[in-house]
Amino acid sequence: MGIQRVGVLGCGLMGSGIAExxxxxxxxxxxxxxxxxxxxxxxxxxxxxxxxxxxxxKLTAExxxxxxxxxxxTISDEDLADCDLIIEAIVENVEEKxxxxxxxxxxxxxxxxxxxxxxxLTITELAMSTGRTDRFLGLHFFNPVPVMKLVExxxxxxxxxxxxxxxxxxxxxxxxxxxxxxxxxxxxxNRLLVPYLLDAIRAFENGVGSxxxxxxxxxxxxxxxxxxxxxxxxxxxxxxxxxxxxxxxxYRETRFAPPPLLKKMVxxxxxxxxxxxxxxxx
Numbered sequence: 295m296g297i298q299r300v301g302v303l304g305c306g307l308m309g310s311g312i313a314e315x316x317x318x319x320x321x322x323x324x325x326x327x328x329x330x331x332x333x334x335x336x337x338x339x340x341x342x343x344x345x346x347x348x349x350x351x352k353l354t355a356e357x358x359x360x361x362x363x364x365x366x367x368t369i370s371d372e373d374l375a376d377c378d379l380i381i382e383a384i385v386e387n388v389e390e391k392x393x394x395x396x397x398x399x400x401x402x403x404x405x406x407x408x409x410x411x412x413x414x415l416t417i418t419e420l421a422m423s424t425g426r427t428d429r430f431l432g433l434h435f436f437n438p439v440p441v442m443k444l445v446e447x448x449x450x451x452x453x454x455x456x457x458x459x460x461x462x463x464x465x466x467x468x469x470x471x472x473x474x475x476x477x478x479x480x481x482x483x484n485r486l487l488v489p490y491l492l493d494a495i496r497a498f499e500n501g502v503g504s505x506x507x508x509x510x511x512x513x514x515x516x517x518x519x520x521x522x523x524x525x526x527x528x529x530x531x532x533x534x535x536x537x538x539x540x541x542x543x544x545y546r547e548t549r550f551a552p553p554p555l556l557k558k559m560v561x562x563x564x565x566x567x568x569x570x571x572x573x574x575x576x
Contacts, residue, residue, distance in 0.1 A: 297464045301326060301377035301402070303394060305336020305367070308411055309383035311439025314343055317361040318353070318440075319468040324366045324373055333367045340365060343440065371401050379464060381433055383411040386536065391415070392423035399424040407457055409433040413484055414537040416544075417477045418450045427452040431461055434481055435470075437529075446475040446482055479544040480537070488538055489549040491529075494522035496553050505573050523573040527566035535560045 299322045302313045309325065316323040325340075327333035344361060347353035353361075366373070374380060380402060382391060395408060402408075408430045410420050421430035432448025445465045449458050458474075465472035475481040480488060494508055503511065509521020526534055535552050542550040559565075559572065566572030 297378040297407075297460065297467070298322060299324070299377045299379075301374035301380045303380065303382040303398075304384040305333060305339070306383065307339075308435060308437060308439060310336050310339045310343065311437070312381055312383055312411065312435055313365060314340055314361070314440055315468045315470070317364040318344075318357070320364070321468070322364050322366075324368055324377065326368050326371065326374055328369065330369060333369055337365070337367045347440070371398055374398065375401050375403065377402060377406055379407045379409065381409045381411060383435075386412060386415065388415050388419060391420055395420060395423045399426060405429070407431070407460060409461065411435055413481075414479055414540040416479060417448050418452070421450055421452060428454040429457045431457060432475070432477070432481070433461060433465070434475070434483075436483070443469075443471045444483070445470045445472050447472045448475045448477050448481055450477045479541045484537060484541070488534065488541060491522050491526055491534060492538060492549065492551070492553055492556070494526075495556050498523075499553060499555050527572035527574055527576075530566050530568060531556060531572050532560050532565045 300316045302309050302323060302325045305313065305325045305327050313323050313325045325336065327336055341362070344353065344358045348355055348358050380398060382394065384391060384394060391410065404426065406429070408424060408426060410417060410432050411434055412432065413434060417430070417432040421427045424430060431450065431453045432446065434446040434448060436442035436444055447458065447461045447465060462472045473482065478485065497503065497508060498505055502508070505523045509523050512518045512521045535556050538550055538552040563569055564571045567576050570576050
């Protein structure tokens with residue numbers, strides 16, 4: 295099950311990153327957006343990222359031109375019909391994802407794999423919106439995609455051995471490291487990371503230490519590249535709040551419950567770096 299053509303749904307932060315690594319790896323890549331405005335913005339993000347890679351010496355000008363030649367943008371589902379793999383990276387909304395998959399299931403060739411980049415939703419629920427549950431799995435990339443090496447390959451109860459093997463081969467072909475994860479909310483990384491981030495907020499609420507001192511303690515005491523509050527601001531407090539609620543809904547464990555301060559900051563529009571203010575100002 296060789297993957298020669300990839301379709302990426304969504305050209306936002308994650309979708310553009312996935313498309314970039316596929317194109318740089320020599321794979322013909324088509325990016326589908328919902329309208330021309332979003333597509334133009336996303337393709338512009340892709341071009342800037344490739345240009346930065348050349349400036350930093352991580353990519354030659356010739357390789358950039360070759361990667362650009364493999365990238366195609368579209369607003370039509372029909373342009374994805376011949377893809378070997380569809381990777382979805384659209385809004386984290388189960389109804390919207392299921393509608394998108396159901397529509398594409400009628401268009402994309404039957405032997406193609408479908409994958410979701412969701413960080414928290416159940417892959418099984420998404421797969422059930424299609425007639426190819428044996429060829430449906432999760433491929434969870436990490437931000438920023440061109441830099442982060444890990445991809446969680448999430449297998450459902452219905453995923454075939456052939457589909458999983460093809461997914462592992464694909465991940466390695468684009469220069470990433472795959473790990474096998476079960477179809478539980480949060481998979482491996484977020485299952486461990488989210489409670490840690492929420493506990494950091496609770497520690498601050500309880501006066502254990504300041505934001506700065508908690509961050510410094512985890513950086514210098516545990517050799518973490520950044521402290522929990524810097525990481526929260528980078529990921530997005532709204533994103534963390536959304537994921538935590540989904541995980542709490544599935545597990546019903548207190549450690550996944552969003553602390554009151556997180557909810558208030560999201561209500562106040564303090565999402566982190568993207569809004570200019572979170573636990574720090576930017």
